[in-house]
Structures are given as structure tokens and as C-alpha cells.
Amino acid sequence: MRSIPDVGGTVSPRPGEIATSVDRLLTEFLDAEAASLTSLDPGLEVMVTVARQMVLGGGKRLRSAFAFWGWRGAVGPRRAATSVLPALGALELLHTCALVHDDVMDASATRRGLPTAHRAAAGRHIALGLPGDPDEFGRSTAILIGDLCMVWADRLASRADLPAATLIAARRGYDRMRLEAIAGQFLDLLGDGALESSSIGRALRVARLKTASYTVARPLIYGAVLGGAAVDGPLTRAYTRYGMAVGEAFQLRDDLLGVYGDPRVTGKPVGEDLARGKSTVLLELARAMATGAEADELRRLLARRAPEDLPRLAALLTRTGAAAELDRMISERVACAFAAVDDAPLDPATREALGHLIAAASQRES
Missing domain, CATH: 1.10.600.10 (Farnesyl Diphosphate Synthase)
Structure with a gap:
């Protein structure tokens, strides 16, 4: 992955700077992961595209912000955050896993003003003219997307240089x-x-x-x-x-x-x-x-x-x-x-x- 702009040096991050850095990190990470998965089989593009939309489709990035300030309180104001940022970004992938599964259990139609993962996957099923029941396909795909985000969280956290x-x-x-x-x-x-x-x-x-x-x-x-x-x-x-x-x-x-x-x-x-x-x-x-x-x-x-x-x-x-x-x-x-x-x-x-x-x-x- 390319280098991510650093936060957390001698000057306190400005509002939104942590979220911006985490989003850039997640975007580059998901680009690489998506390419790796779809190289196994082009059919995986459906699942990967919806998963990517769920991760990058908004959110306050509160968990990574709290983790950043937890880290900052321990190391003080003069440590650059480059080494720890992947571990912070992993929390957002874990959160996506929880949201996707929660939406399946609640049968929710929207999340952050957009279709939930199971509804988005059902829409892709219809658009591609796939056989079978779109709703069942959507629910099953969403479960797998949640699992995928859990694995992605572990993979990203392991990249922390600590x-x-x-x-x-x-x-x-x-x-x-x-x-x-x-x-x-x-x-x-x-x-x-x-x-x-x-x-x-x-x-x-x-x-x-x-x-x-x-x-x-x-x-x-x-x-x-x-x-x-x-x-x-x-x-x-x-x-x-x-x-x-x-x-x-x-x-x-x-x-x-x-x-x-x-x-x-x-x-x-x-x-x-x-x-x-x-x-x-x-x-x-x-x-x-x-x-x-x-x-x-x-x-x-x-x-x-x-x-x-x-x-x-x-x-x-x-x-x-x-x-x-x-x-x-x-x-x-x-x-x-x-x-x-x-x-x-x-x-x-x-x-x-x-x-x-x-x-x-x-x-x-x-």
C-alpha cells in the first residue's frame, strides 16, 4: 500500500483528520484486497463490491478516533501515528461486520441512508439476472460479507508496525x-x-x-x-x-x-x-x-x-x-x-x- 498521511505528531490532529487518514488507509487496503479476491474468480466481484460499499459508505469513525486518543494518551504528543494506524483502522472493519450482521437480524432496509448489505446484494442479484431467490441470496451474501470484514480486520491490524x-x-x-x-x-x-x-x-x-x-x-x-x-x-x-x-x-x-x-x-x-x-x-x-x-x-x-x-x-x-x-x-x-x-x-x-x-x-x- 502507498504511505498514508500521518496524524498525531507534535500538533494535535484537526477535527476530521483522524477519520480522513483512516478512510485513506481503508480505501487502499480494500483496493488491494478486492484485487486479490477477484483474481481467484470474477464472480467474487459481487460480494467484494458490496463489502467495499459497506466499509466506505460513511460513518463517524468514532471507534478509531477513541482508539487513537487512547494511544495518544499513552505515548504523549510527540509520537507519529503511522505505525499504529492499521490497528486503529481495523476497528472500522470490525464495526462493519457488526453492522452488516445486525441489519440482517433486524431485516433493516437502510443504513446511513443507503441500502443495507443484504438489500444491496439482492439488488445485484436481480440486476445480473441470477437464478434463485434474490432476498435469500442477499441475506446469505451479507452474512459472508460480515465474516469477510472480520477477517479483513485481523489482516489489517497485523500490519501495525509495533x-x-x-x-x-x-x-x-x-x-x-x-x-x-x-x-x-x-x-x-x-x-x-x-x-x-x-x-x-x-x-x-x-x-x-x-x-x-x-x-x-x-x-x-x-x-x-x-x-x-x-x-x-x-x-x-x-x-x-x-x-x-x-x-x-x-x-x-x-x-x-x-x-x-x-x-x-x-x-x-x-x-x-x-x-x-x-x-x-x-x-x-x-x-x-x-x-x-x-x-x-x-x-x-x-x-x-x-x-x-x-x-x-x-x-x-x-x-x-x-x-x-x-x-x-x-x-x-x-x-x-x-x-x-x-x-x-x-x-x-x-x-x-x-x-x-x-x-x-x-x-x-x-
Whole structure:
């Protein structure tokens, strides 16, 4: 691959610079990987093209940003990031794997305003006039695309120019992150069918495993260990406090956007989780706070799961006070995150960047 413009030297990266460097790295990596795969058989072009679109089709690159600042907090402001960048970019391939599989499980039609992998693959099936059922082809192809992105993530991470002992130490946390994300996804899949009754506590547990750990806490610690920090030292302990608070705020904001967000901004239809009866923190708060006629109406609307009821259901979540309580919970976690940053052994630029990332995760509109 060609050399990637460096970030993280003596001057703090400008907003968006980390994402730009990661995108350039991913583009060059995927160009080479696509050429290698299609040389095996031209038919692989269908899968590779959709996979490439899923990786490069937008996204905030939050996980690689958190990992970068985790690394930066460990090494200080004077280390160039060239050697570590492939390990950071690998997180975006892992994230694509999770998104593609999640969209198959949820039967989602769009992601970031574009067709999901299974829908895009089904469209290619129709356009090429292939035999068989396009939807089944799309779902099967998407599963393989998710698996492919998992393999790509490992291949890219292995290109980091770091000591073997450092990579092995970081890999332990990386693997733990993947296990927790899978556990959280399965608990999310169980939903109301879980052996224990749904509750706010259980919904928060899913949010911690599926989102908080995987989006913020583990990438931060992964970056720190790549920078030579102790796995259980003062820096990684501070990152854990910060990461879980910011990660939970991220997921709670996602709950609100899923009901009240603008689809033109979020890139996904409003009310998908409600239509599926998914046990979110917002919904569990409403169940706990609704009384009398409101509780009866909530049960009735959730049982019907009719698309035309979504506006009434959203209004009901507001009337119960659940949306306001969720806002309060987000603010509480933001305050905890800022306290963790203030207490952490960080240089001023890293402390400032992590403060900006709190806002990016908790006040976003998409």
C-alpha cells in the first residue's frame, strides 16, 4: 500500500483528520484486497463490491478516533501515528461486520441512508439476472460479507508496525471486545423472550455490552495498550470509567434518535426498534413510569406493533416522562465522563479531544 498521511505528531490532529487518514488507509487496503479476491474468480466481484460499499459508505469513525486518543494518551504528543494506524483502522472493519450482521437480524432496509448489505446484494442479484431467490441470496451474501470484514480486520491490524509483545497484549482486549459485542447482540436478540423479565437494568446491561464497551471503552483501552500502557494501570482505569459513561450516553442517545430523530439525518427509518418491540432503555423506562390508562395504551400499542401507531407510541413515551428521564440519564453520564477525564493522567490536548468526543457521542443527531 502507498504511505498514508500521518496524524498525531507534535500538533494535535484537526477535527476530521483522524477519520480522513483512516478512510485513506481503508480505501487502499480494500483496493488491494478486492484485487486479490477477484483474481481467484470474477464472480467474487459481487460480494467484494458490496463489502467495499459497506466499509466506505460513511460513518463517524468514532471507534478509531477513541482508539487513537487512547494511544495518544499513552505515548504523549510527540509520537507519529503511522505505525499504529492499521490497528486503529481495523476497528472500522470490525464495526462493519457488526453492522452488516445486525441489519440482517433486524431485516433493516437502510443504513446511513443507503441500502443495507443484504438489500444491496439482492439488488445485484436481480440486476445480473441470477437464478434463485434474490432476498435469500442477499441475506446469505451479507452474512459472508460480515465474516469477510472480520477477517479483513485481523489482516489489517497485523500490519501495525509495533513489537509483537505489544500486539499480543492489545489483542487480548480486542478479543474481549468482540466477545462482549456478540454477547450484547444475543441478549438484544433475546429481548422480551429472555428467561428473566425485561427491565431497565437488563436493557442497560445490553447497552453496556453491545455499545458502551465496544464503541468507547474497549477501543480506548486497546489504543492505550498499543501505546505501551499497562492493562490495569491508572490510565486504563480512567479510560474504563470514561468509556463506559460515554458509551452508555451514546446508546441512550441512539434510543432517542430511533424514536424522535430525522430519518434524513440518521439514515434509518424512525421507530424500527419500537415496531420490533425491542427492549430499549427508553421503552423500559416508559413501562416502569406509565400508570393507569397510559400503561394500558402502552401495552396495547406494543402488542399491535402496527406502523401507523408509531406516532402515537412516540407521543406516549413523551407523556410518561420516559424521554425526559433518558435525557437526564445522558446528562448524568456526560458529567461522569468529564470527571474521569479531569482525573486522568493526560496531556492537555488529549484531555481536550476526549472532551470533544463526549459531545460527539452524546449530543449527535445521527
